[in-house]
Each structure stands twice: as C-alpha cells, then as structure tokens.
Amino acid sequence: MTDADHNPSTRPDCLGVLTSGGDAAGMNAAVRAVVRTALSLDIQPYLIHEGYVGMVNGGEAIVKAGSADVGGILHQGGTSIGTARSEEFRTRDGRRTAAYNLVTRDITALVVIGGDGSLTGANLLSSEWPQLLAELVEAGQLEQEEADRHPVLQLVGIVGSIDNDMFGTDMTVGTDSALHRITEALDALHSTASSHQRSFVIEVMGRNCGYLALMSALATGAQWVFIPERPPQTASWEETLRRTVSKGREHGRRQNIVVVAEGARDRYGVSITSERVRDILAEGLGEDTRVTILGHVQRGGSPSAFDRVLASRCGYHAVHELAAGRAAEEAQLVGIRENRIVTSPLMDAVERTRSVAGLLKEKRYDEAMQLRGSGFVEAYETMRTLVRGRPRTPRDGAEPRRIAIVHGGGLAPGMNTGVRASVRYILDQGHIPLAVKGGFPGLRDGEVEELNWMSVHGWVSHGGAELGTKRFTPGPDDLPRIAQTITEQRIDGLLMLGTFDGYVAAEALHQGREHHPELDIPIVCLPMTISNDIPATEFTIGADTALNAITEDVDKIKQSAVASTRVFVVEVMGKESGYLALAGGLATGAEFVYTPEEGITLDRLKDDVERLTERFRGGQRLGVIIRGEGADDVYTTPFLWALFEKEGGGLFDVRQSILGHVQQGGDPSPFDRIQATRFAVRCVDHMLATLDSDAPESAMCGLLQGRITFTPLARFRELLDPGGARRPAEQAWYDHLRPIATTMSGLDRGQL
8 A cells, every 4th residue: 555545535635835934944955845746646736935924815825836846946045935924824814814725725735844833833723724614614705515525634844943953853954054054164263263372152043952052063173062951060160161271272272162052051041142151261361252143144055965855855755644644633743763754743742842941941951951862962971071171080090991093995074073083082081092094004014103182183174084094905914914013002992984995904804813813802893985885884974075065066067057958967976885876866956866776777768868858848958867986887977978968859968077086075064073973982982891891892883773883893794785786785775765866856757
C-alpha cells in the first residue's frame, strides 16, 4: 500500500502551502518541495502569499502552482511567497473568512512553514474547521453539500526558524544557514582582533535558545559563551571571565572572542548584554574591547546546502503525510531526528517548546538544558573544556598516556578542527598528545613530536591539514619501522583522522600485530573524507564543506546558463560513492544525477535527452546535470556533453564543468567544525576507556541513526560493498535522497 492509498477518504485533492513568522533561509526549498511532491501525487498545490494575511484576503493571494512556478527559488534566501503577521486571523471572523477562501478552492490540507506561533495559529484553524464551515453554511455563504465534502482540514507543520528551538526536530530549517552567517563574521573578526590584540563581544540571536551562540562559539574557537539555558553558576562570574581572558593572554593568545545570546541572563535573571560584557573586560583588564551585534544578517543570504536538503526532505514527507491521511485526526510536525525524517503530534511539540521558556523564567535551568537534548548538553561541556586558557592540572597518581595523532589518505576540510579538539581534550584529561607529521610515512620515519595547549591555537577554522597527510598503505617493509617508532616514542594509542585510504592503512597496522607485537595498540579511526564512502558511519567530516562548495559553484553556473539557454554537465568528486552527486543534485536543483551506485545506461541517456528537450520546447532556459566522477568508465563527462549537445537539436547549447579539488579546499563549514569537535572528544574518551580495559580494541568511530558509535576495526572489510566497490555495503542516505531528488527535478512522469 502506498502513502497515497493509505486513507483515500481523507486524501486531499488540493493543498495549500504558506510561510509565516520570521523568515528563514531554506523556506523556498521547502515550498518548492511541497509543490513538486504534490504534483507528482496528482494533488493540486496552491501558493498562499503573505502568510495568514493572504489566507484571509483570498483573491490573487491564493493561486494554483505548477512545477515552473517554483523553479529558480531554491537558492534564494527568505521566502518568495512572503510572510506577514495578521491581526485579523487572530479573530474568529478572520479565521472564518480564511476557511471560506480555502474550502471554495477545495483546499483541505495545509503545509505551514514557520515557528511555534505560526503553527499554533494553523492548528487552531484546523481544530475549528467543522464549526467554521457550519457557520458559513448558516450564513448562507456555503452550501451544506460543499461543507460535507470537506469535513477535515489536515495540517502538517515544518519548522522554519533560525533559533533551532523547536521540540520534535534536531534541526530547524534555517539554523544551519544562520550558523554560516555567524561563523563567517566571527572568522573575519578573528583576524582583525588578532592584529590589534583586541577583544570582541559578539551578540547573536536567541531570546530563549542559546543554540546559535553555543554552536558558533564551538565552531570558531571563541573564548567564552553566554546562553539563556546555562547562566554563570557563580556570583563572581565576572572575575572568572577576566581570569580566563588574562590566562589566554599569558599563553600567547592575541585575541579574545566572547559570544552572547540576546537572551542571556545571570542566575538572578539579570540580562547579560554585550555592552555589560564589554565593560567587564574593558574596566577590569583594560582590554581594548569592541561590540558587534550581528542582527538580521543572520536571517539573510542564500541557504546552505544542509538547509536546502533538509527543507526538501521535510517538504517531500509533509505532502506524503497528507496524501496518506495521517494528519486527519491530529496535526503533525515533520522534522529530523537521529538523521531520519520523523513526524510527531504538532501541539505536543509546541507545548514542550514553550515549556522551556517557562522553565527559564522560573530559573529551572537544569531542566531546560535537558529538554534541549543530549547533543546540546554535550556541546556545552565540550565548550567548557576548549575555552580554558590552559589545561587542568593532571590528576594525582594518574599515569599519563601518550596518544599519537595521524592523518591518512587525502585531504578533508575539518582535519585541523579535529586535531585541535583532540589535542586540547587529551591535555585536559592529563595525558600527552603526539603529532605525527606527514601521515603514515611520518610514523614510519619517526616524525613525531609532542604538542601543547597553544600548538593548535587557531586551527578550529583552518582548511587543509597542518600535520600533513598522504595516501599510503604500510607494506611488509614499513611495519617493522613503524613498530620501532611506537616503541621509541612510547605510543600507547593511535588516533587516525582520515579518509578511506587512512582506514586501509590503519587496518594494515591492526593486522600486522601478529608479526610485530609492538603494533598491538588501540587504533581509533575518525572518518574524514568528502566522499562519504567509509563504513560504520552515515556521514563523514568534510562532506558538508564539499557539498557547500559544489552548491555555491553550481549556483554561479546556473546564473550564466539562464542567460544563454544552456545546459551544464557538472562533474563532482566522490570516487565510487555518489553522495556528493546525489546530495549536490538535490541542493542545486539538477535535472539529472548520475551516480556510481546506479551507473549509466544508453537507454537511460536516450530517455533523459527526450525529457530534457521536451522541457526546453516548453520554454525552460537552463538545465544542470550532475555526474559523479565514478558513475561510469565509458559514459564520461565529455561523452555526456557531446551527447546532449548533439541530441538537443539546437534547443540549447551544452557546457561541461569539472569542479575538481575546489571541493576539498576552503575553510570547513560550521557543521563540519562542530561534528569534528564532537567526534574528536568522543574518540579520545573511547581511546582512554579502551586503554584502561583488559583487552584494548581498535575501532571505527561513526554516526549511526544520530548516535556516535564505535565499530571494531576488524570489521572494516566485512562492511564494504560485496561487489568490490570502494564504498559501504549499506548507504542509508541513498535510499533517503534518491526518490526525493527525482521528484524535485520536476522531470518525473507526473510533472511533464
């Protein structure tokens, strides 16, 4: 049974989509997803302009939508259909008028994209629906037969909010884009602050939620953060702040960055403003301190790749919920939890969200922190460690462990971030971090040195790999020399941050224990590769940065294409994994995506050429085709360029673009910085725990269904593709994204 057949009696013929409340980058992607998914299911979508104002006004504010009507909005910030507050909708008369405007267009389902207030308003309309129609019948504005045909107004909500303050979803649409804006600003301020040895106090949005403040501080290496959920625990927090800043100066730190959420307060409920923090540093330490309030720049700009994909996934699933009638009894919220799209009762999520504000008002901060989730609490504790001016004093009597850190394989953005977090956390736990220079060849040649707290200062935002990395698999002649280095350097454990080739190298050491007992040390592998092709994890550090690089470049390519009626064939990296191709196609609105998992056939190419030319005959002006580099050995990017150019019949010209190593470059995205830090801390914890156990074991770190897990390294080969491809046997992301990418292209059979 399909979703559309789940409950035929409540399956809508038409649905409306609106955006309401504060705008958030990614709202357009959600609107686009709703429209195109509805069309693919033979449901007529309507765009409701200006939120509830448009719903009440009716007329040209509520219009039918086709696939082309949402073309070209994916990359735009804000909301192209507008948002506005409606005092009239708050009244019974206003909602009755809104109901009339909907029912007379056969709209019996809504997808509302907004915050808790917007979703609450929609839920009120849904709950009042039968009574509102009865009142319209009584007033002679509606026939009873028409009211009987529309007994229910189904509702599914998608949270569009930069604050990430909604219960029921791990991330809200717009949050990641806001983090990009904040991170870019903080990175820029770091350089000017360092030049003048200044302190900067940065105020970010977040009245009752400190997510943006906390995560931006973690992603940029800020020295302090103030959030509503965790006010300073001591009355003398001002002195603690001054002492932390002073210690950093003593150890060579040239700048200090303090991030303040707009709703931050002390334990007495007194606001901690950016001006108050500035005065504390300026008057107490004589620091040259400046204040920057980022304001609404955090809402603006083109959505990040993450937000485009998240919004598309949520919009797609929201329509399927409505088509299946699952929102007939109770309004639903669509969100992401543990990397899976899930639904939950809408008003339960709203009530839990609002309860946090109540807890903060009552100063019940521990309970408020717990409602934010374990990831929020974990990030806060990690932040407390990383902001220290120096590590804590080692525990008495504890034997310090010597943990070596090495890269393996190709470059991945986030490597420096992971090393920084590893080094400081190892030191903070009373142990000794060792840097291996130049990858596994450096381990073989004894290129090992101790690191201190300030050795990794500033690395949180740096692209590249300061320790160096190489694609190198130790052979029989290398293993004895590596064993000698381990003995000479008294290495107790090895933390490998690297790509598929790094895992192969780590496995070679693991297997070499039989002949070289010195190699019998625990190895923990942290997945860092843009290709997302490593087993025992659903995503790898670096893939998000590469995806954003692809998205930004294809956005520029599309601007040039539309001016000339042109199709671009874009080749992306990924080797034998199609993650970057498929996610990149979804984030950029590509017509076709060719991946190694599916391959390319002549029959498919013939069909794709016919479908694309049909669209251009209908007036389409641009097209994008994404090809993963390992999709096929014969049907290469130049081949696809020549084929579409020849068979396009003069309707369009074709260009090719091979993006190349730009995908590996640049500073890591906020997402990759946060996850690299999170993974690194957990890897060190796992390393120390296994060193204290009776049987130390090597392991692969990964994120599976939203949880950081550790899988024995001995299972590496077992978890690979049985056909010999260089990718995992199971790729959950592929099953999640492929049907959505096909629907979003607007070229599936239901939308031609």
